[in-house]
Amino acid sequence: MRLNTLAVACLVAVLIVGFVPHLVVALEPTSEVASNPVLPRATRTVVIEAFTGIWCGYCVYESQALHQLEGEYTRDQVAIMEWHNGDAYVPADGSNKPRETYYAIQGFPTVIFDGQDDEVGAGSKQAAYDAYKPKIDAHLAVAGKVGIAQTTSITGTTLNAMMDITPEQTTGTFTAKIVLVENLNKVDSSHNVDWIVRLLVKSESVTLSSGQNTQVSGTATVQGGWVQANMATIAFLQLDSSKGIYNGNFATIGGGAADTEKPKITAVQHTPASPTDQDTVSVTATITDNVGVSSAKVYYDDGTGSKNAAMTGSGSTYTGSIGKFTAGKTVTYYVEAKDAAGNTNQSTSGSFNVVAGTDKTAPTITAVQHTPASPKDTDQVAVTATITDNVGVTSGTVYYNDGSGLQNKAMTNSGTTYTGIIGPFAAGKTVSYYVEAKDAAANTAKSPSGSFTIQGTADTVKPTIAGVTNTPALPTSSESVTIGATITDNVGVTSAEVKYNDGSGEKTATMTKGSGNSYTADIGKFADGATVTYHVEAKDAAANLQKSPDATFAVQVAGQAPDVTVTAIKLTPASPKVGETVTIKATVTNSGAGAASNVAVKFSIGGVKIDEKIIASLAAGATTDISTTWVGQSVGQQTLEVKATVSGDSNTGNDAMTSNFNVATSGGGGGTTGTGSSSMLMWIVPIIVIVVVVIVLAMLMMRRKKPAQQPYYQQDMFGGQQQY
Numbered sequence: 001m002r003l004n005t006l007a008v009a010c011l012v013a014v015l016i017v018g019f020v021p022h023l024v025v026a027l028e029p030t031s032e033v034a035s036n037p038v039l040p041r042a043t044r045t046v047v048i049e050a051f052t053g054i055w056c057g058y059c060v061y062e063s064q065a066l067h068q069l070e071g072e073y074t075r076d077q078v079a080i081m082e083w084h085n086g087d088a089y090v091p092a093d094g095s096n097k098p099r100e101t102y103y104a105i106q107g108f109p110t111v112i113f114d115g116q117d118d119e120v121g122a123g124s125k126q127a128a129y130d131a132y133k134p135k136i137d138a139h140l141a142v143a144g145k146v147g148i149a150q151t152t153s154i155t156g157t158t159l160n161a162m163m164d165i166t167p168e169q170t171t172g173t174f175t176a177k178i179v180l181v182e183n184l185n186k187v188d189s190s191h192n193v194d195w196i197v198r199l200l201v202k203s204e205s206v207t208l209s210s211g212q213n214t215q216v217s218g219t220a221t222v223q224g225g226w227v228q229a230n231m232a233t234i235a236f237l238q239l240d241s242s243k244g245i246y247n248g249n250f251a252t253i254g255g256g257a258a259d260t261e262k263p264k265i266t267a268v269q270h271t272p273a274s275p276t277d278q279d280t281v282s283v284t285a286t287i288t289d290n291v292g293v294s295s296a297k298v299y300y301d302d303g304t305g306s307k308n309a310a311m312t313g314s315g316s317t318y319t320g321s322i323g324k325f326t327a328g329k330t331v332t333y334y335v336e337a338k339d340a341a342g343n344t345n346q347s348t349s350g351s352f353n354v355v356a357g358t359d360k361t362a363p364t365i366t367a368v369q370h371t372p373a374s375p376k377d378t379d380q381v382a383v384t385a386t387i388t389d390n391v392g393v394t395s396g397t398v399y400y401n402d403g404s405g406l407q408n409k410a411m412t413n414s415g416t417t418y419t420g421i422i423g424p425f426a427a428g429k430t431v432s433y434y435v436e437a438k439d440a441a442a443n444t445a446k447s448p449s450g451s452f453t454i455q456g457t458a459d460t461v462k463p464t465i466a467g468v469t470n471t472p473a474l475p476t477s478s479e480s481v482t483i484g485a486t487i488t489d490n491v492g493v494t495s496a497e498v499k500y501n502d503g504s505g506e507k508t509a510t511m512t513k514g515s516g517n518s519y520t521a522d523i524g525k526f527a528d529g530a531t532v533t534y535h536v537e538a539k540d541a542a543a544n545l546q547k548s549p550d551a552t553f554a555v556q557v558a559g560q561a562p563d564v565t566v567t568a569i570k571l572t573p574a575s576p577k578v579g580e581t582v583t584i585k586a587t588v589t590n591s592g593a594g595a596a597s598n599v600a601v602k603f604s605i606g607g608v609k610i611d612e613k614i615i616a617s618l619a620a621g622a623t624t625d626i627s628t629t630w631v632g633q634s635v636g637q638q639t640l641e642v643k644a645t646v647s648g649d650s651n652t653g654n655d656a657m658t659s660n661f662n663v664a665t666s667g668g669g670g671g672t673t674g675t676g677s678s679s680m681l682m683w684i685v686p687i688i689v690i691v692v693v694v695i696v697l698a699m700l701m702m703r704r705k706k707p708a709q710q711p712y713y714q715q716d717m718f719g720g721q722q723q724y
Contacts, residue, residue: 044144046136047236047248048080051100051110052191054087058122060190062109064306065128067192069136071336071344074260077140079234079250081181082196089184089193092223095200103243114139115238115245125306145170146208150178150251152233154222159253161201163216163235167208170246174237176216178202183230183342185295187308195342198226201233228253229340252341262345263289263296263337270333270350276357277327278443284319285311285335285347294340298322300333302354311335327356359441363389368435368447376455377427383420385435385447387413394440398422400433411435427456459542463489468536468548473647474556474597480524481532483509485548488517489540500534502526502555511536529595530555531617552616554595561650563592564599564618566642566657577664582630586642586657588615589623596646603628604641615644632663 050066052059066080082089083096085108090096103112112118113135122128147166152159161178178201184193202218216235222228236248267286275281283298296311298320311320318335325331331354335347367386375381383398396411398420411420418435425431431454435447467486475481483498496511498521511519519536526532532555536548568587576582584603590596599615611628618624632638643656 043076043147043247044140044142045076045148045248045250046078046139047114047234047245048078048132048136049099049103049112049115050080050082051085051096051103051105051108051112052082053085053108054089054189054191054193056108059109061122061125061128062111063192063194064125065122065132066111067194067336067344068125068129068346069132070194070342071262071338071346072133073136074262075250075341075343076260078136079236079248080195081179081234082194084196089196091197091199093199096197114248115243144168144247146237146247148235148237148247148249150233150235150249152251152253154228154253157222159201159220159222159233161218161220161233161235163202163249165206165208165214165216165237167210167212167214171208171210172239173205173207174239174246176202176204176206176214176235176237178216178218178233178235180220180222181232181234182226183232185230185338185342190306195232198223198231206237230342232342260341260343261290261339262343263287263293263339265335265337265345265347268335268347268350270352273352274355275325275352276355276360277324278357278360280321280324281331281352282319282321283311283333283335283350284317285337286316287313287318287335287337288316289337289339289343291339291341293318294338296320296335296337298333298335300331302326302329302331308336325354327354329354357441359391359439359443361390361439362443362445363387363393363437363439365435365437365445365447368450370433370450370452373452374455375423375425375452376457377424378457379424380421381423381425381431381452383411383422383433383435383450385411385418385437386416387418387435387437388416389437389439389443391439391441393418393437395438396420397436398433399436400431402426402429402431425454427454429454459491459540459544461490461540462544462546463487463493463538463540465536465538465546465548468551470534470551470553470598473553474562474594475524475526475553476556476558477525477528477530478558480522481526481553482520482522483511483534483536484518484520485511485536486517487519487536487538489538489544491540491542493517493519494539494541496536496538497521498523498534498536500532502530502532526555528555528557531595550616551598553597554617554619556594556648560594560620561592561648562590562594562596562618562620562646563650563654564588564590564596564644564646565651565654566601566644567623569640569642569657569659571640571659571661575662575664576632577666578632578635579666580632582632583627584630584640584642585625585627586644587623587625588618588644590618590620592650593620594648594650595619596649599644599646601626601642601644603630604643605630605638607639607641618646635663635665637662 070080083099084090085096107120109122110118110120117135119131147168149164152161163176163178180198180201181195182198183195186193199220201220202216204216206214208214231253233251237246265285265287269284271282272279287293287296296318297308298311299306299308300322302325309320309322311318332349332351334349338344365385365387369384371382372379387393387396396418397408398411399406399408400422402425409420409422411418430451432449432451434449437445465485465487469484471482487493487496496519498509499506500523509521509523511521513519531552533550533552535550538546566586567589570585572583596618599618601613602609603611610630613626637660639660641656641658645655
């Protein structure tokens with residue numbers, strides 16, 4: 001009576017909804033205890049049991065259909081287990097036989113959905129797929145009546161599994177089962193072998209009470225060769241009187257929900273786009289996954305049956321070679337990818353038609369070699385090969401890689417001899433290469449790879465060291481000192497060090513490279529008054545060693561400072577002539593209380609610097625002489641200035657001293673630079689000028705002293721007088 005009432009209620013619901021398949025009523029697991037419809041519904045997982053065997057021809061299609069469907073649903077929706085019979089994949093505990101008896105299996109393949117709805121036989125993959133998918137969807141539409149969760153782990157070889165059952169709409173007596181499965185993810189005799197049953201972990205009768213959780217635990221021994229990363233447990237609750245499974249749960253070993261996100265497959269294509277019967281076809285695809293792709297295959301069929309080829313990955317790009325096909329064939333293909341959790345996805349199908357090729361013979365490549373046999377880093381390398389073809393070679397190319405990526409160079413030919421010039425390459429590089437040739441029909445041939453290692457030319461150039469400094473220039477005993485230098489090399493600097501000695505023995509500090517070619521090292525601290533001598537050493541890869549000149553600095557006593565001044569200047573000779581080399585000696589004195597380091601002494605004549613010398617160290621109260629040379633270029637008075645400067649000088653007002661001196665002509669005496677007739681002319685001209693001036697002045701003076709003429713009368717011819 002209760003069952004008739006339930007059927008009527010379900011029929012009314014069907015009429016109201018208008019779309020729920022009529023199978024739902026028949027597929028609803030029957031219970032001998034009334035359920036409470038107001039309680040929340042559990043997550044629904046359809047349990048699929050496939051009774052199969054590798055020996056079974058029709059089971060090929062069942063396995064392929066379930067393999068595809070597995071990729072279309074999540075682990076929360078579908079849990080598939082394969083009960084194998086009579087092959088290498090039967091359960092280790094023989095639990096397949098009792099399960100076959102339980103369902104009264106009559107033929108293979110038989111696929112049972114949630115214990116009640118079965119499908120026997122399979123005429124093709126598509127027919128099996130079309131039969132299985134509606135059943136899965138119909139069972140997913142039925143509410144889960146119990147909640148099931150699992151916790152699983154493996155310690156050593158012992159599997160520990162616990163099934164937690166939460167009654168939500170069902171109470172009564174049921175059988176709780178936990179099954180260990182492993183995803184082999186392989187193809188055996190065209191069968192997809194996926195989630196095979198390894199053993200039945202637990203089968204226990206339980207009585208469910210409303211509002212009370214029930215736990216079922218079991219242990220099992222994991223055999224060698226089983227891979228934990230590929231294993232999972234499927235737990236389900238079954239009512240034996242109807243064989244209906246009320247809900248299931250899929251969990252990876254270690255507990256928790258499995259990764260349910262399927263890999264993503266895009267950009268599927270085949271190469272070449274229009275293959276001939278001489279072409280090897282490759283299928284490529286871009287495959288990604290939220291955790292990681294564990295395998296990818298390309299499935300293809302040229303009309304002779306489905307085959308598959310493993311794909312290899314480079315990053316997210318996967319490639320599978322599916323071979324050559326007979327002209328006139330139409331080949332269909334699709335890509336399938338799985339992740340470590342067994343989530344599977346399939347691409348849409350692609351296809352191509354195979355046409356007959358014209359020229360089917362690829363060029364022949366022989367006598368591939370490189371010259372010189374042991375190239376240096378200054379050499380270009382000629383790769384040569386003999387290339388022939390039954391019709392004609394259209395191109396020859398040398399492909400090479402020196403570690404920076406594959407590159408290529410077109411080859412030129414003289415008859416059948418083809419040559420490609422590559423390089424030069426850096427010393428130490430190993431270069432691999434091969435030759436590729438094509439003919440007019442695009443038939444391509446590739447030679448075996450060759451290689452050579454580049455020999456370096458002898459490097460005899462030492463590093464260059466410049467700009468050596470110590471900072472601070474006059475450190476105190478509380479300060480460390482940074483030694484800096486600019487170091488370069490024609491190939492490369494491999495090491496740099498500071499060697500220093502404060503009187504207690506030589507020590508070494510490694511310099512570190514900064515920006516550009518700058519190197520620094522910190523040394524010290526040193527005692528008050530210590531004088532530290534140091535230099536920089538640098539090496540290159542060829543062990544060429546360069547040393548800088550020694551430099552020194554004095555450690556200042558706190559509160560004491562140097563005071564350097566130039567106290568004397570001496571010229572030798574004292575009265576130089578034009579063109580004569582003059583030695584200038586300056587006396588420098590440190591009259592301060594602290595030692596001076598790196599005293600700069602600048603020599604200038606007429607305000608123009610002619611030289612600068614460095615006094616490495618000058619103790620307090622000490623005096624030293626320092627010299628330079630100069631050649632006079634012009635006659636006359638010159639002003640010489642010598643100035644001594646040092647960092648931390650306590651009195652900069654007394655740093656310089658000046659001295660005036662005359663430069664005579666190279667002939668001496670007259671202050672002119674002429675010799676011979678030109679010199680005499682220089683004397684005669686001014687003498688003549690002076691004589692002329694004297695004569696003119698004398699004549700003027702004589703005219704001025706002559707007496708004035710007196711007037712006189714002279715009698716004219718008429719007897720009169722005329723005054724003059």
